[in-house]
Amino acid sequence: METIINPVVKVDAAFVYIIGFSLFLLFAITATMVWFVFRYSRKRHPRAADIRGDWRLELVWTLVPTLIAMSMFWVGWSSYAGLRNVPDNALTIETVAMMYSWIFIYPNEKETEDELVVPLGKPVRLEVTSDDVIHGLFIPAFRIKVDAVPGVHTYAWFLPDETGTYFIQCSEFCGVGHADMTAVLRVVTEAEYLAWLETEAADE
Amino acid sequence: MGSHHDTVGARTGMWLFLYTEIMLFGGLFVLYSAYYRMHAQAFISTGQELDTVLGSVNTVILLVSSFLVAAAITAVQRSQTKGAMALLTGAVLLGMVFLANKYLEWGHKFHLGIYPGSPGLEDSPPGRIVFYGLYYTITGLHALHIVMGMVLLIVCIAMIGFGRIQKERFLLLENCGLYWHLVDLIWIFIFPLFYLIL
Amino acid sequence: MIPRPWAVSTERNRAIPMGETMSNAVTSFYDTPFPARFRGVWSWLFTLDHKRIALLYLGAATFWFIIAVVLGFLVRMELMTPGRTIMGAETYNAAFTLHGVIMIFLFVIPAMPAIFGNFLLPIQIGTDDVFFPKLNLLSWYLYMLGGALAIVSLFADGPPDTGWTFYVPFSVSTQTNVGLTLTAAFILGLSSMLTGLNFITTVHRMRVPGMGWLQIPLFTWSLYATAWVQLLATPVLSITLLLVVFERVFGTGLFDPARGGDPVLYQHLFWMYSHPAVYIMILPGMGVISEIIPVFSRKSIFGYKAIVGSSIGIATAGSLVWAHHMFTSGMSDVAVFVFSFLTFIVAVPSAIKVFSWVSTMYKGSILMTPPLFFALCFIYLFSVGGLTGLVLGAAGPNIQVHDTHFVVAHFHFVMFGGTGFSFFAGLHFWWPKMFGRMYHFKRAYLSAILIVTGFMLHYVPMFILGLQGMPRRYYDYLEQFAPGNFFAGLGALIMVPGLFLMVINLMVSLKQPVDAPADPWGGTTLEWSVPSPPPLHNFIERPRPGKYPYDFSRVRTP
Amino acid sequence: MDPHIQSYKKLGGVLGVLLVLTAVTVGVSRLDLGSLSLGVAMVIAGTKSALVLLFFMHLKYESWLIRGSFLMTIGVLALFIGFMFWDVGFR
Known part of the structure; x- marks a missing residue:
C-alpha cells in the first residue's frame, strides 16, 4: 500500500507560502510609502517633479503580480486537490446534520450523536448531508470544511494520523443553536475503535 | 437646465432602465437554465401540459401590439394624431386580451389543482414542481409588466390627446414604446421555453 | 483661530477676479433653493439640486452608520467573554444580521456614490446637475423608504436572524420577520440602480465641451465603472430576494430540495450580485484615494490610464468571480478551479492601483493633512485586506478559513479599512468644499489615530481566531478562543470613541462662519475652481477643463 | 429630434x-x-x-453607446449563465 499524503501538510504549506509572500509585499509597500512621505515632505522637497507615468514600470508591476498570483493560485489549487481526492481504502461514515446536532452513521449501521470515533491511520471519508437547513461540517485540526446541504450529498476526507480529541463545529449559520452545534472527534487505535464499534452497537 | 432638451440622453436613460429589466428576468432565466439541466425530462413532459394554442395566440397578440406601438410613433411623426391614438388604443386592447388569456390559462391550471403548494402538485416528481414554480413566477412577473406597460400606453394616449406628444416632441411615447417592446421581447423567449419545449 | 497650513493660492484662483474670499461674494446653493418656490425644510425635501440631495444622503447615511456601528459594537461586547455577556442568542443573531444589512445596504453601498458622487460628479465634469434630477430625488426617497422598513424590522417582533446573506432554506423556514428586511433590501437595490443609471447618462451626455474621456477625473471614472455594476448586477439581487419572498409566501419550491429545487443555486444568484457589490463598495473609494494622493503630493497621478483601465478591469473581472464564496458549498471542483483562478486575476488590477498611488508620492512635495493621513491609512489597511483576500482566493486554504473569523477580519479590512477609510478621507478632503468650513486638524488626526489603533487591535486577533478555526456568527465559543475575542472587544472600545470624535469634530466645524477658500488644498480638478460652497449652478462662468486633469504645474505654494 | x-x-x-x-x-x-x-x-x-x-x-438607428451597451448587457447575462455552468454542468 502506498503511503497516503496527509492533505493538512499541503494546505499548511499553501498558507505559509501565501501569507509569507503577502507579509513581504505588505512590508515593502508600507515601508516605501512611509519613506516617501518622509523623504518627499514639502519641507524637504518643495518642488515636485512632473512624472505622469512610465509604461515600462507599469508593465513590470502588472506582469510580476500576475505571475505571483498565478503561483499562489496553483499552490492553493493543488492543496485543494489533496483535500478532494479520497484514497481508495477510506472508511466511509455517513454524516447527517440537523438543528442542532451531528449524527454519524457507521458501516455497521451504528449511530452516534455529536461524537465521531475513528481509527488511527485509516483515511476517513465523511458523506455529508442535512435534514433541514444548510449546516457546515468543520474540523479545523484536519483543515476540512464542507457544507451539509439538504437534498445534496457532499463529502470530505481526512487522515487521522495522531490519537487525541479534536473538535467539530458547524460553520454555516443555522439558527439559535448554531454556536452550540459542536461535536467531538476522537481518534483512537484500531483495536480500541473495533471494540468501541461492537460494544456500543450492541447497546442500542 | 439643459438636459431637458436632450432626447438622446433621455432615451439612453430609458435603455439603461431596460437593461435592469433584462437582468431582472435574466436572473430567472439563469435559474431556468440550471433547472433545465437538472430536470430535462420532467421539463419536457410537463411543458406539454401547457396549452400551445393559447401560448401561440398570446405570442401573436404581443407581436401585433408591438407593431401597433411602433406604427403609432410613425403616425405621430407624420402628425396623424387620431391615427396614433387609435393604434395605441389597439395595443392596449390587445394587452387586455393577452391578460384575459393568461387569466383563463392560470384559472384552468388552478382548477386542475396545479398551483404552488397545491396538493396535486406536491405529489408530482420534483422537476414538475420546479417547472411550475418557474412558470408561475416568470409569467406572473411578465403579466405584471404587461399591466404597467398598458398604464404607460394609456398615459401616452392621453398626452397625445392633450397635445403634449406631437410631431417634434414624442420622447415619452418613444420611451413607453421601448418598454412595451421589451415586454414583448421577454415573451418571445418565454414562449418557446415553456410552451414549445420538447 | 484655526491654523491655515492649507492656505495656498493657485494661478487659477487669481484668474477668477473674486479671489480667495469669493465664497462670500457668491450666493451658495444653501441660500438658493431649487426649485425656487420652496422654502425652509421643503426646499430640502423637494429639492432637485444634486448638492442638496447629496447632503440629504449624507445626513441619512450618517444616521445609519451610527446605528450599525452601535449594533456591531454590541455584538463585539457580547463576544468579549464566553457565554452570555450582555444579550441572549436570539438578540445576538438579530444584532449581527441587522449590523450587516444596515452597513451594507444603507451605508457602504450607497454612501460613496450617493453622497460624494451626487455632490461632485456633476462638478467634476463641469456641468450644473445630474441628467435626471427628479429621478435623483426619487432615489433618495426610495433609500429612505428602504431605511424606514429596516427600522420597522428592528422593532417588529422577531427581527431577522439570517445574516445579511439570507441563505435558503434557513431564510425560508425561520419564523422571524425576514420578508420585511428582504423588501427593504429590494427597495434599496432599486435606489442604487437608479443612481447608477443617472450617473452613466450624466457622464455620457453632460460633460463640458472639451472634456474627452481621458480628461475625466479619476473619481468620476470610478463612479462610472461602479454605475455599470450597479445597473447590471443589482437586478439579479432584486429577483433573488423576490424569489425568497415568493418562496415564503407561496411556497413555489424553487430552492426547496424536497421539491426539486437546489439551495446552492440561491447562493449563485445571491453572489452574482453580492460579489460585484463588493466592487460597488470599493471602487469609488479607490477613486477618492486617486484624487487625494496627487493633490497632497502636488504631483500628477502616476499612470492615469492604468488606473482608469484597472477600474474597468476590476468592474469586469470582479463580476465573474462570485462563486469563490462557495468553495465549500458542494459546488463542482471544476467551478472551484475556475473561480479560484479568476479571483487571482482580479487581484492584479487592485495591485496596479496600489503601486500607482505609492509611486505618485515619489519625488512629490507631500503635505501631511487629515485627508492624506486617512488616505495613507487606507492604502495600508486595504493592502492587508487585499492580501488576505489572496489567502481566501486560494482553494485549499479557503476551505480552512471560509466562514470563520478570518473572513470577518478580511472583509472588514476591505470594507471598513478600505471603503470606510476612503470615505473618511473623502469627507475630510471635500468637507470645506461642501460646507465652506475647515475643521480642527489636531482632533481629526487624533480621531484617525484612535480609529486605526482600535481597528488593528479589533481585527488582527480575528485573523488568528479564524486560522485557529473559530467560525463566524457564533454566539458562544470554545475556551481557546477567549483571548482573541477579548482583545477584539478592547479594540472596539478604542475604535468607537475615535469614530465619534471624528463625527463630532466635523459637526463642530459647522458652527464657524463660512471661511474656506475655493481651493484650500491646491487641487486641479474642476470642483476646486468653484466657490466653497458652490453656487446653485456650480459654475460662474463656463469651465475650461485642461488637457490633463492632474496638471499641477500651475499650482504653487505662495 | x-x-x-x-x-x-x-x-x-x-x-x-x-x-x-x-x-x-x-x-x-x-x-x-x-x-x-x-x-x-x-x-x-x-x-x-x-x-x-x-x-x-429603433436599435438600428441608435448611437454606438446604446447598441454597444445593449450587447454588453446580453453578454453579461450570457456570462452569468455560462459561468454558472462551471458548477451546474460538472456536478
Missing part, C-alpha cells in the same frame, strides 16, 4: 416576418429533433428579438 421615420409598410413587413417565424417555431417544435430542438427554438427566438430590437425599438 430623430429624423428617421419608418414607413408603415416596412413595420408591417417586419411584423409579417415575425409572425412567420412564430409559425415556424411552433411547427419545428412538433418535429422530433432531440437535443437540437431547444437550440433551434432559441435561434428562432433570437432572430425574432433581433427584429423587434432593430426595427420596432
Whole structure:
C-alpha cells in the first residue's frame, strides 16, 4: 500500500507560502510609502517633479503580480486537490446534520450523536448531508470544511494520523443553536475503535 | 437646465432602465437554465401540459401590439394624431386580451389543482414542481409588466390627446414604446421555453 | 483661530477676479433653493439640486452608520467573554444580521456614490446637475423608504436572524420577520440602480465641451465603472430576494430540495450580485484615494490610464468571480478551479492601483493633512485586506478559513479599512468644499489615530481566531478562543470613541462662519475652481477643463 | 429630434416576418429533433428579438453607446449563465 499524503501538510504549506509572500509585499509597500512621505515632505522637497507615468514600470508591476498570483493560485489549487481526492481504502461514515446536532452513521449501521470515533491511520471519508437547513461540517485540526446541504450529498476526507480529541463545529449559520452545534472527534487505535464499534452497537 | 432638451440622453436613460429589466428576468432565466439541466425530462413532459394554442395566440397578440406601438410613433411623426391614438388604443386592447388569456390559462391550471403548494402538485416528481414554480413566477412577473406597460400606453394616449406628444416632441411615447417592446421581447423567449419545449 | 497650513493660492484662483474670499461674494446653493418656490425644510425635501440631495444622503447615511456601528459594537461586547455577556442568542443573531444589512445596504453601498458622487460628479465634469434630477430625488426617497422598513424590522417582533446573506432554506423556514428586511433590501437595490443609471447618462451626455474621456477625473471614472455594476448586477439581487419572498409566501419550491429545487443555486444568484457589490463598495473609494494622493503630493497621478483601465478591469473581472464564496458549498471542483483562478486575476488590477498611488508620492512635495493621513491609512489597511483576500482566493486554504473569523477580519479590512477609510478621507478632503468650513486638524488626526489603533487591535486577533478555526456568527465559543475575542472587544472600545470624535469634530466645524477658500488644498480638478460652497449652478462662468486633469504645474505654494 | 421615420409598410413587413417565424417555431417544435430542438427554438427566438430590437425599438438607428451597451448587457447575462455552468454542468 502506498503511503497516503496527509492533505493538512499541503494546505499548511499553501498558507505559509501565501501569507509569507503577502507579509513581504505588505512590508515593502508600507515601508516605501512611509519613506516617501518622509523623504518627499514639502519641507524637504518643495518642488515636485512632473512624472505622469512610465509604461515600462507599469508593465513590470502588472506582469510580476500576475505571475505571483498565478503561483499562489496553483499552490492553493493543488492543496485543494489533496483535500478532494479520497484514497481508495477510506472508511466511509455517513454524516447527517440537523438543528442542532451531528449524527454519524457507521458501516455497521451504528449511530452516534455529536461524537465521531475513528481509527488511527485509516483515511476517513465523511458523506455529508442535512435534514433541514444548510449546516457546515468543520474540523479545523484536519483543515476540512464542507457544507451539509439538504437534498445534496457532499463529502470530505481526512487522515487521522495522531490519537487525541479534536473538535467539530458547524460553520454555516443555522439558527439559535448554531454556536452550540459542536461535536467531538476522537481518534483512537484500531483495536480500541473495533471494540468501541461492537460494544456500543450492541447497546442500542 | 439643459438636459431637458436632450432626447438622446433621455432615451439612453430609458435603455439603461431596460437593461435592469433584462437582468431582472435574466436572473430567472439563469435559474431556468440550471433547472433545465437538472430536470430535462420532467421539463419536457410537463411543458406539454401547457396549452400551445393559447401560448401561440398570446405570442401573436404581443407581436401585433408591438407593431401597433411602433406604427403609432410613425403616425405621430407624420402628425396623424387620431391615427396614433387609435393604434395605441389597439395595443392596449390587445394587452387586455393577452391578460384575459393568461387569466383563463392560470384559472384552468388552478382548477386542475396545479398551483404552488397545491396538493396535486406536491405529489408530482420534483422537476414538475420546479417547472411550475418557474412558470408561475416568470409569467406572473411578465403579466405584471404587461399591466404597467398598458398604464404607460394609456398615459401616452392621453398626452397625445392633450397635445403634449406631437410631431417634434414624442420622447415619452418613444420611451413607453421601448418598454412595451421589451415586454414583448421577454415573451418571445418565454414562449418557446415553456410552451414549445420538447 | 484655526491654523491655515492649507492656505495656498493657485494661478487659477487669481484668474477668477473674486479671489480667495469669493465664497462670500457668491450666493451658495444653501441660500438658493431649487426649485425656487420652496422654502425652509421643503426646499430640502423637494429639492432637485444634486448638492442638496447629496447632503440629504449624507445626513441619512450618517444616521445609519451610527446605528450599525452601535449594533456591531454590541455584538463585539457580547463576544468579549464566553457565554452570555450582555444579550441572549436570539438578540445576538438579530444584532449581527441587522449590523450587516444596515452597513451594507444603507451605508457602504450607497454612501460613496450617493453622497460624494451626487455632490461632485456633476462638478467634476463641469456641468450644473445630474441628467435626471427628479429621478435623483426619487432615489433618495426610495433609500429612505428602504431605511424606514429596516427600522420597522428592528422593532417588529422577531427581527431577522439570517445574516445579511439570507441563505435558503434557513431564510425560508425561520419564523422571524425576514420578508420585511428582504423588501427593504429590494427597495434599496432599486435606489442604487437608479443612481447608477443617472450617473452613466450624466457622464455620457453632460460633460463640458472639451472634456474627452481621458480628461475625466479619476473619481468620476470610478463612479462610472461602479454605475455599470450597479445597473447590471443589482437586478439579479432584486429577483433573488423576490424569489425568497415568493418562496415564503407561496411556497413555489424553487430552492426547496424536497421539491426539486437546489439551495446552492440561491447562493449563485445571491453572489452574482453580492460579489460585484463588493466592487460597488470599493471602487469609488479607490477613486477618492486617486484624487487625494496627487493633490497632497502636488504631483500628477502616476499612470492615469492604468488606473482608469484597472477600474474597468476590476468592474469586469470582479463580476465573474462570485462563486469563490462557495468553495465549500458542494459546488463542482471544476467551478472551484475556475473561480479560484479568476479571483487571482482580479487581484492584479487592485495591485496596479496600489503601486500607482505609492509611486505618485515619489519625488512629490507631500503635505501631511487629515485627508492624506486617512488616505495613507487606507492604502495600508486595504493592502492587508487585499492580501488576505489572496489567502481566501486560494482553494485549499479557503476551505480552512471560509466562514470563520478570518473572513470577518478580511472583509472588514476591505470594507471598513478600505471603503470606510476612503470615505473618511473623502469627507475630510471635500468637507470645506461642501460646507465652506475647515475643521480642527489636531482632533481629526487624533480621531484617525484612535480609529486605526482600535481597528488593528479589533481585527488582527480575528485573523488568528479564524486560522485557529473559530467560525463566524457564533454566539458562544470554545475556551481557546477567549483571548482573541477579548482583545477584539478592547479594540472596539478604542475604535468607537475615535469614530465619534471624528463625527463630532466635523459637526463642530459647522458652527464657524463660512471661511474656506475655493481651493484650500491646491487641487486641479474642476470642483476646486468653484466657490466653497458652490453656487446653485456650480459654475460662474463656463469651465475650461485642461488637457490633463492632474496638471499641477500651475499650482504653487505662495 | 430623430429624423428617421419608418414607413408603415416596412413595420408591417417586419411584423409579417415575425409572425412567420412564430409559425415556424411552433411547427419545428412538433418535429422530433432531440437535443437540437431547444437550440433551434432559441435561434428562432433570437432572430425574432433581433427584429423587434432593430426595427420596432429603433436599435438600428441608435448611437454606438446604446447598441454597444445593449450587447454588453446580453453578454453579461450570457456570462452569468455560462459561468454558472462551471458548477451546474460538472456536478
